[in-house]
Structures are given as structure tokens and as C-alpha cells.
Amino acid sequence: MTAIQVLGPTQRERVRTLIEDPRFDTAIILVIVLNAITLGLETSPAMLERYASLLHAFDRTALGIFIVELGLRMFVYRRRFFHDQWRVFDFIIVGIALLPAAGIFAVLRAMRVLRILRLVSMVPSMRVVVSALLTALPGMGSIIGLMGIVLYVSAVLATKLFGSIAPEFFGTLAASAFTLFQVMTVEGWPDIARGVMVQSPYAWIFFVSYLLVATFMVLNLFIAVVVNAMQSQVSKDLEGEAEIQTRMILDEVRAIRRELEVLRGTTKP
Numbered sequence: 001m002t003a004i005q006v007l008g009p010t011q012r013e014r015v016r017t018l019i020e021d022p023r024f025d026t027a028i029i030l031v032i033v034l035n036a037i038t039l040g041l042e043t044s045p046a047m048l049e050r051y052a053s054l055l056h057a058f059d060r061t062a063l064g065i066f067i068v069e070l071g072l073r074m075f076v077y078r079r080r081f082f083h084d085q086w087r088v089f090d091f092i093i094v095g096i097a098l099l100p101a102a103g104i105f106a107v108l109r110a111m112r113v114l115r116i117l118r119l120v121s122m123v124p125s126m127r128v129v130v131s132a133l134l135t136a137l138p139g140m141g142s143i144i145g146l147m148g149i150v151l152y153v154s155a156v157l158a159t160k161l162f163g164s165i166a167p168e169f170f171g172t173l174a175a176s177a178f179t180l181f182q183v184m185t186v187e188g189w190p191d192i193a194r195g196v197m198v199q200s201p202y203a204w205i206f207f208v209s210y211l212l213v214a215t216f217m218v219l220n221l222f223i224a225v226v227v228n229a230m231q232s233q234v235s236k237d238l239e240g241e242a243e244i245q246t247r248m249i250l251d252e253v254r255a256i257r258r259e260l261e262v263l264r265g266t267t268k269p
Helices: 002-019 022-041 045-083 085-098 103-122 124-162 173-184 189-197 203-266
Strands: none
Touching (some): 022 045, 045 085, 045 103, 103 124, 124 203, 173 189, 173 203
16 A cells, blocks of 8 residues: 555656656647647548548547647646646647537537647647737726617717718618628728718718727727737736746755755855
């Protein structure tokens, strides 16, 4: 029993060394990319007809590798495995692939392509981007609300002003909202504006004002919020890395101090 207790932690440390090796992460990333490519090839009837067995075999192999990888991580981290949101994300993605792809779950077979999302958790730079976007969500919610107000007010005005001139674009409130959303993307708006200006020469004032407010101001606010969140996330990551390095240095200093104290104790007359 004592031997087992000693062997268990030793095995766990060996596995920890394996899964924390950068080469291990690189290998998993390679499997993820190759699996995504094979899933794309399965959408081609010609490729599926010629290499169906090979593609399915690689897909099952990749799934087996992912299961083993998560099993190793659960063995090392135990309960702490679920304390990391990215590990939980990987667990859910792989878990979806294990559901039966028959009956009501047949649609889940197509969701196997979600495995490529594991790149987000494996690549640090992608994790920073996603974390920044999640951090920016509260600010983006306020901007979306502001954009909704601008779109609604503009749609009401456009319906009343241009409903009779261009009913296909501004005949109803819903049609006006959709048209103005298209205008906000700066896609084909000159054709819409010129069509209205044939009967309403001063309609350009409305369109230019709307573009200035909705596109050049509100959309730029989106970019500003995301950039600010990105900078904050990078700063937090740098502070975290600096803190980890400081702790490592302090641990080394304490270890050296303990060794010196031991040496002094052994060299006393």
C-alpha cells in the first residue's frame, strides 16, 4: 500500500511533465488542424467516395487522442481540472463528439467541426483575444443599445419621409430598419440614396447624417471598446507573468538560504 502511495504521485509528476511540455501542445494542435482538414474533406462527395474509410479512421483516431489527452489532464489536475474555464471548454467540445450520431442526435455529427475551436484554448495569443472580447461585452452591450436607438429613430423617420417614394426600401418600419442596416455597412447605399433623391433632392442630408452617426461614430466606438479591452487583457497577462517570475525567484532565494543555513550548521566547530 505504501509503495502504491509513493508510486502514484511519481506517476502524476511524470504525466504532468509530459502534458506541460510545449511539444505536447504542438502535437495536439497538429492533430486538431489535421482533423479539421479531414472534416472539410468529408463534405466533398468525390473525396468521401474514394477515401471514406481513411477519413473516418483518422476522425476516430483524432477523437481517441483528444480523449486520452483530457484523461491525462484530469489525472494530473484532478478536481482542479474544472477550475480552468479553458479545460472545461475542451471537455464540452470533446464531450459533444462522444454523443451518438444517430436518431435525434444525428445533427450533432456535423458539430464535430467544433473541435477546431480547441485551438482557442491551445494557442495563448487566441486565448488573449477571446478573453479581451469577453471582457468587452458589457461595454459593447451599451453601444449595441445606442445603435438600436439610432437605428429605430432613423427607421421611423425614413418610413415617414421616403415610404411613398421607395416602398420597396422604406415602405414599412421593418423594411426601413433592414435598409438602414444595409446602409450602415456602407454596402450599396449610394444606389439607394440616388434612387430616393430622384424625387427628393434633399434626401442626401438624411443619408449622410445617418452614416456619420451610425457608421463613423457608433461603429468606431465598438473598435475603441475592443482595443481598450485588448490592452487591459495584455497588461493583466504581463502582470501575471511578472508575478509568476517573481515568485519563482523568491522560491529560489529561499531554497538557497535554506541550503546556506544547513551548510553553516554542518561547518560549526
